[in-house]
Amino acid sequence: MKVRILVSFKDSVLDPQGQTVTNALHTMGYDAVMNVRQGKVFDLDLEGVTRKEAEALVPEIAHRVLANPIIEKFDWEILKVR
Amino acid sequence: MKVRILVSFKDSVLDPQGQTVTNALHTMGYDAVMNVRQGKVFDLDLEGVTRKEAEALVPEIAHRVLANPIIEKFDWEILKVR
């Protein structure tokens, strides 16, 4: 199974990279871009796991390892069940 | 409009960060995880842009600025048209 986890700063937390990218795009004339937030994406290959198990496992991994819940939030989805 | 751009290494490029995460997960006993690849996600707020315009603008920004085509590929989607 392929799953995708997106980790990004909580909305109330400063995102210096996103802010700097926004400014750079403005300097380059891309004025339609109001705001950019930058995060991380993790694509995981899981094996021998049912959808049900994935629903427990993936959030656990995201919470414990991939994101620091104090400043980050995460989202996830199944890309392919195979 | 909200769009999301995912930037990740081309398959031919080694992803040491993903590799490190994989190893860390194995050390912690998450053996169902066969492989992890790590990338970046950019969430953009666009204003005053039609869907058509976005379809030209977003790949341009991704190609010129957000990804380095020598090592990276990108993917994008519209999250919300409003």
Added chain:
Amino acid sequence: MKFGVVQFPGSNCDFDAFHALRNVMKRPTVMLWHKDHDLQGVDCVVLPGGFAYGDYLRVGAIARFSPLMQEVRTFARGGGRVLGICNGFQVLLELGLLPGAMLRNKDLKFLCQHVHIRVEDAKTDFTRAARKGQVLRIPIAHFDGNYYAPARTLRDIERNGQVVFRYCEADGTVTAEANVNGSMGNIAGIRNTEGNVLGLMPHPERASEALLGSEDGRTIFESLILSLERRKPARRPAAGKAARHD
């Protein structure tokens, strides 16, 4: 002759390069501001180390769009000498003046230490004060110095002899252990095909005074000065070779 050191927001070895060129090598040197369009008539542009734009997004990615860099591109295409040190090298890669890209160091750690590099080509404008095969001891300080190029590009670079420096042991042997950041082919520095643009990860400006532990970095500055000053017809009447760049 005159050097120009480019200042991007976030550059932090700009004054170090300036100090090495002006106070140690004693050559006229000016600072060039990234928002300007004016290269102030310099003969050599130095892109210093640091964290231009915080290295956010990707190393060198945002800096390459600076107004001044468009001038630097034209300058380089016209044969002007451009030296990119560390972050400056990364900017040159992003700008496309040099081939390839940088990945994170293989251990995913920032590395600050002295390394040995072997001069692969002593005929360039950046190495003519050195001997081929000479080993230089110069520090590195970077997080993203793991040089990468697609297979075909790498083959071309090697075939054209564009690799100017390789990480090596103290005795000059090129080993996997000496390759601290995991670069392809132990590459520490490359030039463009024309030979007027060079990028390297080690910091020659940090190895230009005996007090700081090594003077090996001076070789690179001395080479540049040699090649630039020889261009002057007054000094070297038979300026046939240099004329190519004018």
Added chain:
Amino acid sequence: MIDKALLDQHNLTEDEYRLIVELIGKEPNLTELGIFSVMWSEHCGYKSSRVHLKKLPTEGSRVVQGPGENAGILDIGDGQVVVFKIESHNHPSYIEPYQGAATGVGGILRDIFTMGARPIAVLDSLRFGPPDDPKNRSVMEGVVSGIAGYGNSIGVPTVGGEVYFDPCYALNPLVNVFCLGLADKDKIFYAKAEGAGNKVLYVGAKTGRDGIHGATMASAEFGKETEHKRPNVQVGDPFREKLLVEACLEVMDRGIIVGIQDMGAAGLTCSTMEMAAKGGMGIVVDLDKVPQREIGMTPYEILLSESQERMLLVAAPEKVAAVQAIFAKWDLDAPVIGEVIEGGRARISFKGEVVVDVPVDAVVNLCPAYNRPIVAPAPPPPAPDLDVLPLPADLGDVFLKILASPTIADKQWVFRQYDHMVQVNTVFLPGADAAVLRIKGSKKALAMTLDGNGLYTRLDPRTGARIAVAEACRNLACVGARPIGVTNCLNFGNPEKPEVMGQFEQAVTGIAEACRTFAIPVTGGNVSFYNDTEGLSIHPTPVLGIVGIIKDIRKAVRPGFRAAGDTVVLIGESLEELGGTEYLKTFHGLEAGAPPAIDLEQEKLNQEFLLDSIEAGLIRSAHDLSEGGLAVALAECAFHGQGQVGCAIDLDDAGRDDALLFGESQSRIVVTCRRANVAGLLKGAVAAGVPAKAIGRTGGTAILVRRSGREILHVPVDEAFHAWKDSLPAFFKVRT
């Protein structure tokens, strides 16, 4: 409306509340209460420590600015000053190691450049739980990469520091960061709002909801409950801070501002109130003009936010445009948010309404000071009886174990992640006894070091603190530097516990005594209380940061043996002392006994003698004896030397072999000199009243120690080197 529960939330007592009402002549509203809560917190108000800190000597001929400003300032001659200070970021670093440590670096840097100095060096003092536990490792990895991430990016070299490991720091790591800056004496700036009618400008990052009550968090004990509340950690933006450094130094250099203050703990509140109070003025602020990152922020949130990378400036009205132009050059906005007024009140408005109206003096200067109850610290667990403590069969094996103990082992794994060379001033890279930086255009050099052995201080707070000062000075003396001033970071447990206050009182006494002996002023520092998690206090850990001057950089001395054939001389006296040693801890599993004794007067004589000998050109290498004693010091001299020269040592002292090799008697230095100079050196020692004797030769490929002809240690340098060198990296090897 304001009840006990609300006061509790704000960490204020009912007595304190009554005092507030009396001082401001009214019941405070919620915003005003919030202001008092942070400004009167332990972190900002020094409630529990103030009465004791008065004991520290602060005077000296070089002192330009003592405690009380953002950082201390010392005159180093030739029209230049050094500005330096140390700060803790312990609590945030446990909650979010990377960002906690990173923002710690950001904070201390602002303290330095806000005074007009360019930061030229950072040092870090770190304490973690043992690295065999993955949780401790991940805290350590995060902290180290956070310090690197911020310091490297901004371009200030991290040139030295220390790392200790002990289980008491597992749930409460210590992250203390020191920064030193260099300035022209006539270009120093203070956090003063002067001149009614002058404008107040805000520069840097927008204000967000992050970090509200960070200062109060650092002022309360940690428990399971606080951990899950986990509030208030900020993300650092070193790029923006770099822009701030350059822009602020530029406006200061141009002389177009009146005063400047960083927004650290307690953010906008602290900076506005303090600037007004220091200038003896009042201030008006319009919160609607404050750049905000989030919508719908309340005055309370705007005032108490601890968003990073922000500064407050005061400039004359006619200079505002020029100031703003410089910030614009660096892509920074600098809006006017208020004005300096007569009368000593802070009036803050929001949406056209005055939401705060208080006398600044009450907020800034009248925080109560407590003489909290004290009980004398419990005596240490008794030292093992040396008549029964078994003598290890193989001292070589013990030696290798001690070299590999994380506290002693090579710290390159840490410091190679730090850019320690940027700015091209670092003459002695990490690894020497003290970091040495040249001053461009001068023969002089600066040396600096951080020191503090928490175990010694736990076993005997006063002695431990004296040793910390003495060892820091000794480290400076070893490179040839004379100490000129001190900053300190006092990391202790909950001050409401009388035994913790007892430790604190004793430690401060010890620091004061030692600083008086060495005639060095304390110019500032930081107190971090409440280093308790789940009721467990850390070792009381004072960390001393001492700065010294080397008159002539060409005479500076390194620790490594220079060549074979030199004579090894031991300065100082070895006693049979094992209490508190790394040897007892690592090999016998004991944290017990009294720490080594220290005679400050003798220590001073030894250091003066060493310095005079270095200046006379007699010394080829010098290294102090600290954790691990003589054996470890000799090993380090061998490792740092060219080609790893070994040594052969002959001793005839009394006492146990293990005490001789691994005892940590104070005031000792191992030096080498040319054979021809030995007699002169020893004669000088006698004249100076300093115990010194030739104990052997450099050379060979082993560390060899004989005692009255009997070999008690014989280990190849190479084997010892690998034990020491490979230890830390092995914990962090990526496991596949």
